[in-house]
Amino acid sequence: MKKLVYLLMILVAMSMLIIAAPPEKVEQTVIKLILFDGSQWGETFSPKEYANFYMLAGTDNIIIPTKTKVYYWPITQEYMADYYDQNEELEGTLEVYHGNKLIKKVEKEDYSFAYPQGYYGGRPELRGGEAAKEAAVTYQKEVEAYYGRVMAYQEAMDEYRIALDKFWENPEAYKGRETEIPKEPSQPDYPVFYATEAQRGYILNLEPGTYTIQIEGQPESKRTVSVFNPRRAGPGFEIRPEQKWTMPLNSNEIKETVYISGKQTMYLTPYNGLEVNMYKYSKLQKLPSVSSGRGGEMVYFWMQLDYINDAKLQVLKDNQLIDEVDLKKWYVQQTADAALGYEIIEFNPVELGERPPSFEGYKVDLDGTGRYSFRLVDAEGKVITESERLVRSIGSQSRFFAFLLPLIPILVGILIWVWRSSLSASEKGTDKTSTPQAV
Amino acid sequence: MKKQQRPYRAIAITAMARRELRSTLFNVGIYIAIALGLCVASFLLYNYVGSIQENGVLVLPSSFTYTRYLGGTIPSPEPMQVPLKWAVYIGAIYITLSASMAISRERDQGTLEVLFYGPVDSVSFVIAKFVEQILAFAVILFFYVLYFVFMSRVSNFALSMGFVKMLLLSLLLAGCMAAFGMFLSSLSRKVKTSVILFLVFTIIFISVPLVHSFLMAIPQDEVKGALSIARQTTSYLNTLVTWVSPFAYLDRGATAIELGSVAEFVKSLLFSLVYTIILTIGSIGIFNRKGVRR
Numbered sequence: 001m002k003k004l005v006y007l008l009m010i011l012v013a014m015s016m017l018i019i020a021a022p023p024e025k026v027e028q029t030v031i032k033l034i035l036f037d038g039s040q041w042g043e044t045f046s047p048k049e050y051a052n053f054y055m056l057a058g059t060d061n062i063i064i065p066t067k068t069k070v071y072y073w074p075i076t077q078e079y080m081a082d083y084y085d086q087n088e089e090l091e092g093t094l095e096v097y098h099g100n101k102l103i104k105k106v107e108k109e110d111y112s113f114a115y116p117q118g119y120y121g122g123r124p125e126l127r128g129g130e131a132a133k134e135a136a137v138t139y140q141k142e143v144e145a146y147y148g149r150v151m152a153y154q155e156a157m158d159e160y161r162i163a164l165d166k167f168w169e170n171p172e173a174y175k176g177r178e179t180e181i182p183k184e185p186s187q188p189d190y191p192v193f194y195a196t197e198a199q200r201g202y203i204l205n206l207e208p209g210t211y212t213i214q215i216e217g218q219p220e221s222k223r224t225v226s227v228f229n230p231r232r233a234g235p236g237f238e239i240r241p242e243q244k245w246t247m248p249l250n251s252n253e254i255k256e257t258v259y260i261s262g263k264q265t266m267y268l269t270p271y272n273g274l275e276v277n278m279y280k281y282s283k284l285q286k287l288p289s290v291s292s293g294r295g296g297e298m299v300y301f302w303m304q305l306d307y308i309n310d311a312k313l314q315v316l317k318d319n320q321l322i323d324e325v326d327l328k329k330w331y332v333q334q335t336a337d338a339a340l341g342y343e344i345i346e347f348n349p350v351e352l353g354e355r356p357p358s359f360e361g362y363k364v365d366l367d368g369t370g371r372y373s374f375r376l377v378d379a380e381g382k383v384i385t386e387s388e389r390l391v392r393s394i395g396s397q398s399r400f401f402a403f404l405l406p407l408i409p410i411l412v413g414i415l416i417w418v419w420r421s422s423l424s425a426s427e428k429g430t431d432k433t434s435t436p437q438a439v
Numbered sequence: 440m441k442k443q444q445r446p447y448r449a450i451a452i453t454a455m456a457r458r459e460l461r462s463t464l465f466n467v468g469i470y471i472a473i474a475l476g477l478c479v480a481s482f483l484l485y486n487y488v489g490s491i492q493e494n495g496v497l498v499l500p501s502s503f504t505y506t507r508y509l510g511g512t513i514p515s516p517e518p519m520q521v522p523l524k525w526a527v528y529i530g531a532i533y534i535t536l537s538a539s540m541a542i543s544r545e546r547d548q549g550t551l552e553v554l555f556y557g558p559v560d561s562v563s564f565v566i567a568k569f570v571e572q573i574l575a576f577a578v579i580l581f582f583y584v585l586y587f588v589f590m591s592r593v594s595n596f597a598l599s600m601g602f603v604k605m606l607l608l609s610l611l612l613a614g615c616m617a618a619f620g621m622f623l624s625s626l627s628r629k630v631k632t633s634v635i636l637f638l639v640f641t642i643i644f645i646s647v648p649l650v651h652s653f654l655m656a657i658p659q660d661e662v663k664g665a666l667s668i669a670r671q672t673t674s675y676l677n678t679l680v681t682w683v684s685p686f687a688y689l690d691r692g693a694t695a696i697e698l699g700s701v702a703e704f705v706k707s708l709l710f711s712l713v714y715t716i717i718l719t720i721g722s723i724g725i726f727n728r729k730g731v732r733r
Contacts, residue, residue, distance in 0.1 A: 077663070077667075239496060239498060241494055241495040241496040242495075243494075243495055244494055244495070247494075249494075249496060249497065249498045250498065251498045256498050256499065257498070257499055257518075257597060258496060258497075258498050259487075259491045259496070259497045259498075259499060259518070259596075260491065260495060260496050261491045261492045261495055261496075262495075264495050264496060266496060278655070290667065291662050291663060291667040294662070294667050294670050294671050294674075295651070295654065295655060295667075295670030295671045295673065295674035296655060296670075296674075297674060298674070298677070298678070298681075299655050390597075392595050392596070392597065393595060394488055394491050394492075394594055394595050394596070395593050395594045395595050397593050398484065398485075398488045398590070398593050398594035398596075399485055399488050399489065401589070401590060401593050401594075402481040402482075402484050402485040402488070402590070403481065403485075405477060405481065405586050405589065405590070406474050406477035406478045406480075406481050407474070409470045409471075409473035409474040409477065409582055410470060410471070410474045412470050413467040413469075413470025413471060413474070414467075416464075416465060416467065416470070417467050420465055
């Protein structure tokens, strides 16, 4: 019995060892990739097992050849880089070959990501060279200015508290002097501009095609780059019917028609869209994963990118402009009684306090008659390419006829069958139509 | 000698095709096929209308685009094109079934040998059968056009040049399907064998792309292990089917219409023609080798 217990203990200990076994790390030169996906930059890397990586054409991307430790993580079936263990960036000139021809030499430079409209608003911008340092300095100055405002606010608050104490000592004394009653200072505004610290890398921007890159004289850094264009691009719309605001529909391209039934109110939120190859785009986002993009070599899909918030929406009826709408924030409010229901009201921060808006969009009311269309126009009134959508109202009798019409060919068939039967009977069963004859 | 042969062939082809077409039109089968096609189209249109009435709004087509070859099978811009495509599939399946029995039935019944005592040779026989299938499909399309024009009026669903292009493509699909059916028919001596072959291939041609598109619709994060391998396997199979399946040639054209690419559209027409010619020549070759006797 004791032997059995010991045996079990050894087995348990061994199984624990197996679970705790760390993956084997191998030192190799990888390419750290910070790639543009159409609206922002995401990070992945190219180990030697995935020596072919993907990039969008005509966009700035960051390439950083690095010596690090790589291991395979079976749980998620992907290669991982342990930059904490080893992170030695390679120096030198990056050579770009198209076929055997050297087409470009790229030097390492400073880069940073700037967010002019704040980290959570608008697209980031990649700044290279001196501009990267300037962006970092600008952000630093913004932060310092903010601290200055915070200090001033603190001082103002201290003075306010003293003045308030004085006020409470004898409030009656302020009768007729209401303007002298101390007022609470307003909180300082947060800095809007944000930029990451300047780092160093190779900024690569290529036309569609297949290229080979490597650091001059360092063949271990050699990789193949497949640069691709999106198949189509253009503004898309999230379309929220008023009665189902939580279930928006997407319209990604100009050829799509919006069908409505009767009178409708819709909320339209425009965004930038890209139609891309699923395999290439998945690899662009996550290269060293076995499952990423697998089977998607011939699949295209639309990627919904960032929202468009600097345009107006024009609504046309029978090709005549009937309305021009601004983008507004909306708040969905439950109705006051016990029954289920809601109403969508314009977002008003004064009334709603710290509650955030439910969504942003253009409100469009359609009466369900005539032919409508809508389109986006920029600040100068120019129609944004590919932003137009047709709206059609469907007929109410469609379902009835959808039932009825398939019966007609059957009716024709029955008539022919009856006619042929009568013909066969009159000809005593002779069928002239079914047996082939020599010509 | 050759100059005399041509008119005889033309006469034989015309006479046989006319006779076969008459026989087809006087049978109930073609009307059942048309009705089935319209039922599927009606089912889709019924769902579209129902969905619009329930939700108030519907965007057609859906956003996810499933692609084959260099373009893809994309739900078309007008709601009429998707029902048309499925109706055309059913019509084309009927044509393939009919074509797959065309040679084997005659051989099986022994009428082929009798036929060849007249001024009929393998070329005129196969081409006559092929022409008859195309004409029968044109009749099917005629019913479809009437249906869709009427439904467009009633429902207000758009019909445009894309629809007309789809009709043209459909005729070429019928060519591919008829050629494919004839090819199967020429391979087998028994009707039963050719019907079985037809069923097997049709199921493969339709199910492989459907299964692949179903697997590809699963979100990337949920695709692990066997599912991931299944995705890759169906992707390979789908690539193969893309070149072998006559349905794929319609899909290519549909993609070209969707992308508005004239070059791709013309290319898809050419591919369909090449496919049809290769299989028709193959059918004649196999027919010659197997002979006319049972």
